[in-house]
Amino acid sequence: MGFFAQTQGGVSFGAIGEIVLQILVPFVLGHLMRPWIGQWVEKRRTFTGIVDRGAILLIVYYAFGEAAINNLWHQLEPRDMFLLVLLSCALLAAVLVITTTASRLFGFSRRDEVAIVFCGSKKSLGSGVPIASILFPASMIGAIILPLMLFHQIQLLVCAVLARAYAERNVREPSVAESAGSSTGRT
Numbered sequence: 141m142g143f144f145a146q147t148q149g150g151v152s153f154g155a156i157g158e159i160v161l162q163i164l165v166p167f168v169l170g171h172l173m174r175p176w177i178g179q180w181v182e183k184r185r186t187f188t189g190i191v192d193r194g195a196i197l198l199i200v201y202y203a204f205g206e207a208a209i210n211n212l213w214h215q216l217e218p219r220d221m222f223l224l225v226l227l228s229c230a231l232l233a234a235v236l237v238i239t240t241t242a243s244r245l246f247g248f249s250r251r252d253e254v255a256i257v258f259c260g261s262k263k264s265l266g267s268g269v270p271i272a273s274i275l276f277p278a279s280m281i282g283a284i285i286l287p288l289m290l291f292h293q294i295q296l297l298v299c300a301v302l303a304r305a306y307a308e309r310n311v312r313e314p315s316v317a318e319s320a321g322s323s324t325g326r327t
Contacts, residue, residue, distance in 0.1 A: 158274045163267055199269045200289060207282020216286075228291040232298060235261045254306050261295055 181188055207213065239260035243253040272284045 159271055162270045162274070203269050203272075203282055203285040203289065205282075206278055207286065210279045210282055212282045212286070224287055225290055225294070228287060228294050232261060232291065232295055236298070236302070250306075250310070257302065258299060261299065 236257060239257045240253065243256040248256060268288050269281070269285055272281050276284055
């Protein structure tokens with residue numbers, strides 16, 4: 141990021157420290173605390189899922205709010221929004237094709253292919269917005285995060301369709317391990 145931000149003086153060590161403090165430290169602490177709180181969290185998956193989605197919703201709300209405060213919606217022409225959606229679709233399509241092709245080319249199992257395809261197209265609003273808020277002025281956050289928010293929505297829609305297609309394909313064609321298990325009398 142420092143290379144790309146050189147026109148603004150680069151990324152300071154203070155900004156890197158803030159990113160580490162806001163993103164990496166909670167991640168590491170969560171993993172270190174897993175032996176003590178892991179079972180409690182697992183038993184409350186519904187609650188923790190709601191909290192997780194709620195946090196993402198607040199982050200998106202913050203980014204949209206910043207965009208509205210800074211008149212991004214009046215500055216953005218419909219043509220620009222259409223181009224942004226088109227570019228997001230093209231980027232997602234490229235990533236999905238690359239991950240699918242690579243997973244098949246390298247001979248991964250169907251389960252691994254599914255994981256590679258879905259994880260390969262992910263990006264994180266939960267990390268992206270805090271990083272952007274550290275690196276850029278508040279007046280720019282909406283414009284910087286808008287492509288990420290659009291990509292996220294498109295990715296959710298496309299991957300829902302892909303998930304259904306993978307599930308239907310799995311029902312029609314049992315995996316090699318399942319076929320081998322059924323031919324030996326095991327289920």
